[in-house]
Amino acid sequence: MAQGIDTTEIVENDGTFVGPMRRPRNAGTAGAGSIHDDATARAVGFRGGTIAGSTHMNQFPPVLLRAFGNRWFETGSLSCYFQSATISDEPVRCFVALPPAGALDAQVKAWMEQDNGTQVLEATASVGSPAEPTLLRRRLAAPLPRGDTRIYAHLEPGMVMEPQPARTQAPDPSRLHLMTEPLDWYAGPSPWGGPIVAPGNLAQMMRRGEQSVRRPAGSGDGEVRGGGVGLFGAIEIRQISGPVFVDHDYEVAGSVLAVGETPKSEYFWYESVLREPNGGKEVASMIMMIRTMKASSPLWQAQV
Numbered sequence: 001m002a003q004g005i006d007t008t009e010i011v012e013n014d015g016t017f018v019g020p021m022r023r024p025r026n027a028g029t030a031g032a033g034s035i036h037d038d039a040t041a042r043a044v045g046f047r048g049g050t051i052a053g054s055t056h057m058n059q060f061p062p063v064l065l066r067a068f069g070n071r072w073f074e075t076g077s078l079s080c081y082f083q084s085a086t087i088s089d090e091p092v093r094c095f096v097a098l099p100p101a102g103a104l105d106a107q108v109k110a111w112m113e114q115d116n117g118t119q120v121l122e123a124t125a126s127v128g129s130p131a132e133p134t135l136l137r138r139r140l141a142a143p144l145p146r147g148d149t150r151i152y153a154h155l156e157p158g159m160v161m162e163p164q165p166a167r168t169q170a171p172d173p174s175r176l177h178l179m180t181e182p183l184d185w186y187a188g189p190s191p192w193g194g195p196i197v198a199p200g201n202l203a204q205m206m207r208r209g210e211q212s213v214r215r216p217a218g219s220g221d222g223e224v225r226g227g228g229v230g231l232f233g234a235i236e237i238r239q240i241s242g243p244v245f246v247d248h249d250y251e252v253a254g255s256v257l258a259v260g261e262t263p264k265s266e267y268f269w270y271e272s273v274l275r276e277p278n279g280g281k282e283v284a285s286m287i288m289m290i291r292t293m294k295a296s297s298p299l300w301q302a303q304v
Contacts, residue, residue, distance in 0.1 A: 010063055017066050017095070017097075018094075019095070019096075021091045021115060022059055022091065022092060022093065022180040022181070023180075024056065024059065024086070025088050025089065025178060026049050027052070027055065040229055044295045047087055048087040048088075049087060049088065050086065050231065051090075053121070053231075054204055056086075057200040058179055058201070059092070060078055060181075060199065061183060061198065063094045063095075063110075064125055066096075067096045067099055067125065068106070068127040071127050072239070073243040075240070076126060077124070077125065077126045077236060077237065079135040079136045079137070079238075080235050081233070081234045082232060083121055084114075084118050084119060084120050092112050093115075095113065096110045096125055103128075105126075105129050105131075106126060106127055107125070107130040107134070109124060110122075110124060123135055134238075136234055136236045137236075137287075144258045147260055147261040149259055151292050157256050159213050159255060160213075160254075160255050161210065161253060161255060161270065163279075164251060165251055166206065166250045167248065167249050168201060168205045170186065170187045171186055172187070186246075192245075194245055195246045196244060197244040197246055202274075203235050203237050203288070205244075205252075206237070206252050207272075207288070209253060210270070228293060228296040228297035230291060231291050232291070233267055234287070236286060238284060238285045238286070240285060242283060242284060244284050250274050250277065251276075251277050251279075252272050252273070253272065253273055254271055254272030264293060264295070266291070266292050266297075267289055267290060267291045268289070268290055270288055271285065271286065273286075274286075
């Protein structure tokens, strides 16, 4: 059981911990040209500006703490594949299967649903070092044919993301209410000392090296080949020697894992590692899949 966190709204039902219904807010509505902007999202086939997948991940910690205890922030993972985009204020809730009693190394199924039963994401959650691969590791183990990639034609598996400094600040306590599940540990003392980083914020923090591979060689600072509207297709964060602290200097390095396409999008997968500066101890890792909608890119607009 987590210490110092109220988990009374979480219920146990048929071998599953069920979190309370929450209504995430779209924090990116002012970002014209992004998938979070209503007009832009509708132009590429969505109902409106979408909630970021990292925002949905921040709804899981109370349920993960109920399932695994405080250890989840030390050696826990959350591996999410996003299935159905939601828009601002749509109600969603988290589900996490009960781990075996007393297990030090365990992985379970997790997911998120809208109030009408639509599955927003599928996931696995773990603590320790379970033998079975995470959801995203299993997906990456299957063949991923490249197909016709134009936006990401310059990317190849194995391309390295150069180390980048990474640091995040504690959120303003007066704005914690904007998060669906605002743990006090994110802005004040935690069982590990100072404030710690929420999983969705950790995912954003670990994107620092991404632009070094998204831009083709010789392109301008703001240029991504073909342009287009991007969104998260999948995110996995794993605490290796956590938790990750706010107001602490780290560095991020990584590499491209796969590149490919679907009928509506191109995508690339990459893995990054958060470590102490100058190649120090590894603290956390992330797998991310970025999608770019073909309908938003001039390289595809004549054909989609």
